Amino acid sequence: MLITNRLSLLHRFLTIFFIFISISSCALSGRPPRFLGNFAKPATHRKTLPSHETRYFDQRLDHFSFRGDAKFKQRYLISTEHWAGPAQMAPIFLYCGNEGDIVWFAENTGFIWEIAPAFGAMVVFPEHRYYGESMPFGSRDEAYKNASTLAYLTSEQALADFAVLVTSLKRNLSAETSPVVLFGGSYGGMLAAWMRLKYPHIAIGALASSAPILQFEDIVPSETFYDIVSQDFKRESSRCFDTIKKSWDALEVEGQQPNGLKQLTKAFRLCGELKSTGDLNNWLESAYSSLAMVNYPYPSSFLMPLPGHPIKEVCKRIDSYPEGTSVLERIFGGVSVYYNFTGEVDCFQLDDDPHGMSGWNWQACTEMVMPMSSSRNSSMFRTYDYDYTAFKLWCLEEFNVEPRPNWITTEYGGHDYMTTWREFGSNIIFSNGLLDPWSGGSVLKNVSDTLVALVTEEGMAF
């Protein structure tokens, strides 16, 4: 297979991103887990992109019905700098844009840019509809107005966008014989794998990094995500794990005291006064989950400026306080590594979703229903069971939409994938690092000779 030649490059160069989905476990407050797509670009860390053009494609809003002909402008970045052209049947590397600004993804996806010259490949980064500049109805405000305008934010429509775009590109360039190779990470990795499964006539293969395509229904245990996060902490220090596990009760007890919330506001240096311990819980849990997703062995600034091995650093801080230091003081020291590594923060804002309605939340409330729970023993988070009913109510309240929890496996499969995908799937590489909490919902074993799992035991998201 075309892309296997360069597989050895994968672990060296692959710097593609992943979803930053922070899941707040909210059993105590009765709220369902929240998925937050947080893609604010740290302006100070902009990377420069190789030579490319930004273009816009008139994309159909609804590929699967004929209710009007509404279109929107889909943004895509294209680089033909190294393309060897149609006569050479030179490949097209298609990045499956996911839930964020495509420029940010292109900046953080070194691997594709890195290997394109060696393959004489064209590079195309189409943006996912409803993210970045690719807004139906003319603007983000209009697109995110209500359930009727958000209705076309689905994975099937996004895959059809990619299919129509690349088919049109190939036709215009007389490049019908150029093979298309898909790339993607996290949700984008799911899209890459699904696209190879559903549009194999359009793409000859896919590299799906850190793609939890099995995190649906009961295919994998619902506690796997938080168990892996917890395990990432425990392997650094079981004392650290224990401290975090104990901290939830300590927080709750403190919150119940007269002036308890005031005390917590002060202890955690919050900018605004704490209204309930729930908000603080979410903030802490979000930090731990995110740390597990960016636990690189080298300093990075993907989500936050962080040292190498940040979980080790967090635990070192938590463990190193003198005997007698309170649990909450230790915890605060720990998460400060995540939220304030540069030491520049005066006070902390808990509200981490400034945009209001989030595209990923909509997707989670419609198709991307990923059951999540936190187990009593193996998780350092608060214990909670997956509660679909509560989740559904939250979605109805938030978006006036009812989730379809069985749709993804009906449309794309997943149950018994070791037998079903083996039979008809091919040319997909599922790449995962076992330290990445999303690896639990990914394909970690070879399904066949051409559906292969690349697993890095002590590896991160890619």
Add this chain to the structure above:
Amino acid sequence: MLITNRLSLLHRFLTIFFIFISISSCALSGRPPRFLGNFAKPATHRKTLPSHETRYFDQRLDHFSFRGDAKFKQRYLISTEHWAGPAQMAPIFLYCGNEGDIVWFAENTGFIWEIAPAFGAMVVFPEHRYYGESMPFGSRDEAYKNASTLAYLTSEQALADFAVLVTSLKRNLSAETSPVVLFGGSYGGMLAAWMRLKYPHIAIGALASSAPILQFEDIVPSETFYDIVSQDFKRESSRCFDTIKKSWDALEVEGQQPNGLKQLTKAFRLCGELKSTGDLNNWLESAYSSLAMVNYPYPSSFLMPLPGHPIKEVCKRIDSYPEGTSVLERIFGGVSVYYNFTGEVDCFQLDDDPHGMSGWNWQACTEMVMPMSSSRNSSMFRTYDYDYTAFKLWCLEEFNVEPRPNWITTEYGGHDYMTTWREFGSNIIFSNGLLDPWSGGSVLKNVSDTLVALVTEEGMAF
């Protein structure tokens, strides 16, 4: 493969139907070809069905967006009489309902009922949305009101209906391990093949009879359909072929005479006065195309009561008039075999689309854009080139909808199918008789060991 065991039964028992699409070639009148789904059931020829139940399934109107939760009742026939049950992993035979009343299809699909007992198979006949009783918006009138209500009459939605229905059925019967085998003919055969390609995790294989899935864009020559019809006549008698080929001019000349249309009305025993020769052309061409589709070697009454080898009978009639008989008289005698074999017709009605808006016409005007032309030399029909622009204008006028002529190949593939489908497709039998005019757009060569073509040289649609 499961269904190959009984393949020898295929040509003996397979009496499944096909589309009755009459294509009127209208180059002279400037109108594009029309596709007419004509499924009036001849009440006198009702067949009795094996034991089954009629049920209704709450189906989502739009599977691919979240614009509301509108549902409709999808009718399906189900027979578990011979099903060996989930413990035996006994198969489910799923007929892909096409553009008509599902009862009529079930009555005319002997093969499935015939082989089900030998396989211990459940038999399910789901009706295609917007046909028969499976009407969105409560009634046919409402469903066919305008482009907005018809919008969800697409092949993708129909496939998703089948996928959701059979997944739900299997769950309710704890029959998750029962393999699903698809069956279908003509458009239904296209659906069966496409479903195996797009939902291979749901169906392990498909028998696609007489399924012109290559009749799109320029995959096969656009003249193939009319060439095969013409060839079917020529092989019976080249004199007959010549007479029909000459008749169009003769008709036109007669129509131009003073009182010409009156004379034609009389000569062809029409009930209403002829307004243009175009209507008569359509009526004649429709008869020839239909005859080619039901040219069985035995008497049949599928579309019309007909003798065995009806084209031979038509040509015998055309050729047997005494020397000096006019071309038009011969032609009238010929088509009378089709329109009046029983001799019971007093006068002929040209209007063959009493229902007004036709579901198949909508599908032809949206996704099912099949280029058709009639060649100067090899066709006995009037010469005309495929005129997409005229077709598009007709669709805008008729339905206020613009076709998407490249969508089917984008969604399902087709170009370079010998290489692309070979790589990832499997377990599809494409069954065709070469006398069937739709065979020209079908898969007639083995693509691989598991994508096989069953071709009967002197065979009909099944």
